[in-house]
Amino acid sequence: MGVLDTARQILAEIPLSDVQRERLDFAFDRLAFAETQISTLQNQVSTLQNQVSNLQAENERLQSQLQNVQLDRDEARKECQVLNDRIGKLTSSDTPKAIQPPSGLTDRMGRHFPERH
Numbered sequence: 001m002g003v004l005d006t007a008r009q010i011l012a013e014i015p016l017s018d019v020q021r022e023r024l025d026f027a028f029d030r031l032a033f034a035e036t037q038i039s040t041l042q043n044q045v046s047t048l049q050n051q052v053s054n055l056q057a058e059n060e061r062l063q064s065q066l067q068n069v070q071l072d073r074d075e076a077r078k079e080c081q082v083l084n085d086r087i088g089k090l091t092s093s094d095t096p097k098a099i100q101p102p103s104g105l106t107d108r109m110g111r112h113f114p115e116r117h
Contacts, residue, residue: 004035008028
């Protein structure tokens with residue numbers, strides 16, 4: 001038995017006019033409705049707090065994952081820069097002779113290969 005029910009029973013024993021009784025019943029009904037709303041809102045708050053907690057954990061996980069991806073990206077950029085520097089330092093004199101056609105040779109169509117200097 002709730003507080004409202006107890007109050008209603010006690011007030012039922014007290015002689016009141018019909019107008020006063022109607023006002024009390026209306027007040028009790030509003031109080032019961034407010035208590036229902038409070039309970040509903042407390043449940044919603046609890047649900048939202050759980051969602052916030054889950055989203056914060058997910059955010060932390062994604063931030064960590066993003067940081068790892070950024071580190072991998074930076075490392076890959078450094079490796080690419082090293083390779084580009086090595087490629088840029090190569091000159092035609094560094095190129096092995098095996099990949100340059102010998103001078104004076106022609107292809108199948110009889111064209112001469114251009115001379116490399």
